[in-house]
Amino acid sequence: MKHNCAMNQFQQQAIEAKLKYFLGEEEYDRLFTGFEILQFDRNILTVCAEGADDVQRKYSWHIAIVAEAVLKRAVRFVNVVPVEEYKASQAQ
Numbered sequence: 001m002k003h004n005c006a007m008n009q010f011q012q013q014a015i016e017a018k019l020k021y022f023l024g025e026e027e028y029d030r031l032f033t034g035f036e037i038l039q040f041d042r043n044i045l046t047v048c049a050e051g052a053d054d055v056q057r058k059y060s061w062h063i064a065i066v067a068e069a070v071l072k073r074a075v076r077f078v079n080v081v082p083v084e085e086y087k088a089s090q091a092q
Helices: 009-023 025-031 052-071 083-091
Strands: 036-041 044-049 077-082
Touching: 009 025, 009 036, 009 052, 025 052, 036 052, 044 052, 044 083, 052 077, 077 083
Parallel strands: 044 077
Antiparallel strands: 036 044
16 A cells, blocks of 8 residues: 555544444445545555545545545545456556
């Protein structure tokens, strides 16, 4: 996992827990399967999730706010990639 800021498992888990709390467990589990923070560089947070299109459209703002609170750094844009696309790029 490539990060240009200090990202750790605790921060990943804290972001997941806050999102689950705000969005509700059912909605979180439906769209955020495989959710992982991939990179944070130049105020752009890149994550992957199964429901990438819906997450990008409906919840990127929520991810940004939660990530800012946990990371204590500004998040100006959230890029959500599908889990399958991320795994395919890692296999190459």
